[in-house]
Amino acid sequence: MSGFRDLKTFIANNGLKKAKGPIAVILIEDDAAIATTLSHHLKLGFRQIIALSSNPLPEAMLPLAAHPAASDGAAPRPDSRVVNLQFNTRHHQAHVDAVNMVIDAVPEGTWLYYCYNSEFLFFPFSESRSVGEMLAFHAEERRRAMLTYVVDLYAPDLARFPDAVSLSEARFDQTGYYALGRRNREGGFHERQLDFFGGLRWRFEEHLPADRRRIDRIALFRSTKGLKLQADHRFDIEEYNTYSCPWHHNLTATITSFRVAKALAQNPGSRAEIRDFNWRNSVPFRWNAQQLMDLGLMEPGQWF
Structure with a gap:
């Protein structure tokens, strides 16, 4: 074109x-x-x-466009x-x-x-507040980046939804999430950094390379000179990779994502072995932030 x-x-x-x-x-x-x-x-x-x-x-x-021209009969x-x-x-x-x-x-x-x-950002109170309002508050707390958890969504039935995507019947895991300390080059642990796991990446980890099993992503951040995103979804400035400031908990957000489900359902190495993604802890996704907060999958911090 x-x-x-x-x-x-x-x-x-x-x-x-x-x-x-x-x-x-x-x-x-x-x-x-x-x-x-x-x-x-x-x-x-x-x-x-x-x-x-x-x-x-x-x-x-x-x-x-939200307000298409109405007087001349032009198409939106x-x-x-x-x-x-x-x-x-x-x-x-x-x-x-x-x-x-x-x-x-x-x-x-x-x-x-x-x-x-096929990924969708949710943050605390996102049904009634804008992303700009949320980031303005985050900046007031002297934060230049925000941790987001990538929560896997999946269709309930791969026979009906072979690509594993269903917006109307999306499901996700309500339990099975955990964190481990993040090792530094000296063999110790990074301050205020954790590696988070769960969802389909945890339940079907044998089909995923070890470096793609984490569910944490620094998806919201402020540009600064020389800043570089790395392949593992972290940044070369370590403070950007922290989940909170030293003195109290900060806001976190969630990205609900069909991406892993699509890959597992379509890749030759996994599709023959996976009949469906449902298990005893699968629940319908209600497409609202409150459900994710109730399950501890994001943190409102000091924002009320």
Whole structure:
């Protein structure tokens, strides 16, 4: 498609030089729940969404503007806050390259967020408060990054939903989450850092490489000069990887994600061995933040 810009060219033409956050970078890997993913994050209040895809997204997958022109009979147009750019999202370190390019391009101090299609951010009270309000409070507590837990969603029946995705019947694990101390290079433990596990990555760990079993991701963070995201979803500035400040608990958030379920249901090495993902601790996902807070899957901290 002519006019389908790539991320590198967009940045070179100063497309992000004066950008105001919070900005979401969403990597589109397949066709699952693209429109719903984009709409969900727009409703949270992100000022701009950079939707990265290998091929141009059909216009039907792009959210419509909230206030389309009504007087001239023109068809509603896609929301201008969503910018679809070309990028090789199937590369194994696509998140590293894309996020670091955006970090270098935006004004210092810009709040950024990243995820993949069929992933949905929830934070405490997100049904009634915007992501901008939440991050403003987080910044007042002198925090420049926020820990997010990636909670696996899955369809209840792989016979009906072979790609493991069902927005209307999504389920997840209500128990089975745990944390271990994070080792440093000297053999000790990092201060205020933990490795978190659970969900499908824990129950089907034999099908996942050891370096992909953690469910923690620093998905919300503030850009700063020289900051680099690493392949394991951590940053090269250690304070960014902490779950709280030294003096009290801070906000955390949750990303509910079909990504692991899709991979397990479709990869040749696992699909023949997995009949379904349900177990005794599976529960329906109600698509609200309160359910996740009630189960301890995110922390409101001092924000009430």
